[in-house]
Amino acid sequence: MKKEKKKRKPRSKSEKVFDFMNVVLSTLLILVIIYPLWFVIIASFSNPQDVASGAVWLLPKSINLKGYTTLFSQPLIWRSYFNTIFYTVAGTAFALFVNIPVGYALTRKDLFGRRWIALMYVIPMFVSGGLIPIYLVTKQFGLLNTIWVMIIPFSVSSYNIIVARTFFQQSIPEGLWEAAQMDGAGTIRYFVQIVLPLSKAILAVIGLWTAVGIWNSWFNALIYLSNSNLQPLQLLLRQLLITNQTLQSQATGDVAQQLQQTANMMKYASIVVSTLPVMCLYPFLQKYFNQGAMIGAIKE
Structure with a gap:
């Protein structure tokens, strides 16, 4: 007979909250590191007027x-x-x-x-x-x-x-x-x-x-x-x-x-x-x- 798999202990509410906060903080940290690099790249291809006015923040509005x-x-x-x-x-x-x-x-x-x-x-x-x-x-x-x-x-x-x-x-x-x-x-x-x-x-x-x-x-x-x-x-x-x-x-x-x-x-x-x-x-x-x-x- 196959051995019965051990039932996984249900996670407590505090563990779920802790994991959720880890995911949120890790995501924010990744964005803080990656976004400046991404902005430099899109700004190099964008119209300088759009960059100066703040219109460029995720994708270039026009290629230059x-x-x-x-x-x-x-x-x-x-x-x-x-x-x-x-x-x-x-x-x-x-x-x-x-x-x-x-x-x-x-x-x-x-x-x-x-x-x-x-x-x-x-x-x-x-x-x-x-x-x-x-x-x-x-x-x-x-x-x-x-x-x-x-x-x-x-x-x-x-x-x-x-x-x-x-x-x-x-x-x-x-x-x-x-x-x-x-x-x-x-x-x-x-x-x-x-x-x-x-x-x-x-x-x-x-x-x-x-x-x-x-x-x-x-x-x-x-x-x-x-x-x-x-x-x-x-x-x-x-x-x-x-x-x-x-x-x-x-x-x-x-x-x-x-x-x-x-x-x-x-x-x-x-x-x-x-x-x-x-x-x-x-x-x-x-x-x-x-x-x-x-x-x-x-x-x-």
């Missing part, structure tokens, strides 16, 4: 692509877009190449001076040498106005190293190293063939953090790049918006109003253009991102 046409008509827009993609891909790859091995090395008990080396990585998280010394060092190495200034000098991240070290300590059993030694594997072979394939989560997390940081970065380019052909997208968009605001302040009457509308449309279009690639990439790495955030919160 002037912001995008004005933005993409800039002579350096595609060059800066390519520069940003190159800096992001190359910078992320180099950062992983630097930070991941260091994070693993700090987990090895046979590393001489391991605690002192870890301390040397922690200190820069709280104390910085300052902008001028960093600029002078970068200049002495001949990195100014080169593509490498956006990749090499700022690739080391103490926080990423600590997160990677925590991951290796918590997720990679010490028995794997002992088994690899019995099979004749050395440290480098063990790290490349065994540790890295088991570390896809932390690779994705640190890669995502680094890529987003490089993609949104403009201050380093402002300080270390004076060649307009090497400037990234974010810096070019900033300069375009500042130029429009300057022209608007110097104009009067209908000209000033027209410049204001063009500046608003370019502002919304710039946000969409600069954030769309990251927004498309994030859903594929979200599970790794969440896992890495939990890893970073674990204390030794």
